[in-house]
Amino acid sequence: METILTALAGALIGYLLGAFPTGFFAGKLWNVDVRRHGSGRTGGTNVLRTVGWGAFTITVLGDILKGIIAVLLARGLFPQAQVAHAATLLGVLLGHNWSVWIALLAKPDPNARYAPPPVGWGQWLAQQGRGGAGVATSVAAAAALFPPFLIGAPLPLLLLFVTRYASVASLSVAALFVAEGFLFALHGDIPWVYFVLAIVASTIIVLVHLPNIQRLRAGTEKRFGQRLIDRSTQRPNSAI
Numbered sequence: 001m002e003t004i005l006t007a008l009a010g011a012l013i014g015y016l017l018g019a020f021p022t023g024f025f026a027g028k029l030w031n032v033d034v035r036r037h038g039s040g041r042t043g044g045t046n047v048l049r050t051v052g053w054g055a056f057t058i059t060v061l062g063d064i065l066k067g068i069i070a071v072l073l074a075r076g077l078f079p080q081a082q083v084a085h086a087a088t089l090l091g092v093l094l095g096h097n098w099s100v101w102i103a104l105l106a107k108p109d110p111n112a113r114y115a116p117p118p119v120g121w122g123q124w125l126a127q128q129g130r131g132g133a134g135v136a137t138s139v140a141a142a143a144a145l146f147p148p149f150l151i152g153a154p155l156p157l158l159l160l161f162v163t164r165y166a167s168v169a170s171l172s173v174a175a176l177f178v179a180e181g182f183l184f185a186l187h188g189d190i191p192w193v194y195f196v197l198a199i200v201a202s203t204i205i206v207l208v209h210l211p212n213i214q215r216l217r218a219g220t221e222k223r224f225g226q227r228l229i230d231r232s233t234q235r236p237n238s239a240i
Helices: 002-018 022-028 044-050 053-077 082-097 100-105 119-128 135-145 147-152 154-163 166-186 192-208 210-218
Strands: none
Touching: 002 053, 002 082, 022 044, 022 053, 044 053, 053 082, 053 135, 082 135, 082 192, 100 119, 135 147, 135 166, 135 192, 147 154, 147 166, 154 166, 166 192, 166 210, 192 210
């Protein structure tokens, strides 16, 4: 029972921190609601396309920071609970993708119809709380969990540089996470629960990238940094 409770506590910590909509607030500094442009996501790629490099930098740094803080906080509170540490990373990923804070910021849809709670809460969150894919945040959390996970980091960066598709780099992160998790667990460097975490987290990353995969196959996927709107004349706004 204690293991379950600490795992739930870790997941909650990860979710609440992971759900913080860094990209939304970064866009607001430039008077842009990124949810209304491009993919509608609040992740770094859409922020770059709809706002620019300044907001993108703020978004990525904020997303990295929240992933690290969540895992370090869980490890500080539950130093021996490896399941809780793994659950924290999973919570970060889920929170970044389906943020309760974004859902609360969204204008209610008068035409929306939801099932009775608790199923209806999930429907509301999925419809109103769509955030980013959470790859940068998950990588940061994984690094805080076990720094050698970053060994394979040059490969996604190389793929991003060569292909200029952020989705290709993100999918390679998912594959690397599983491969590294298996090898590290096999050699006894990490507990097997971290490998299970890698499988679950990577599956989520692939699932949220299914639209990107379809666009890649159709040849309609936009390149990394390709602008959707000309925001060159806009300046940061001091008020959010």
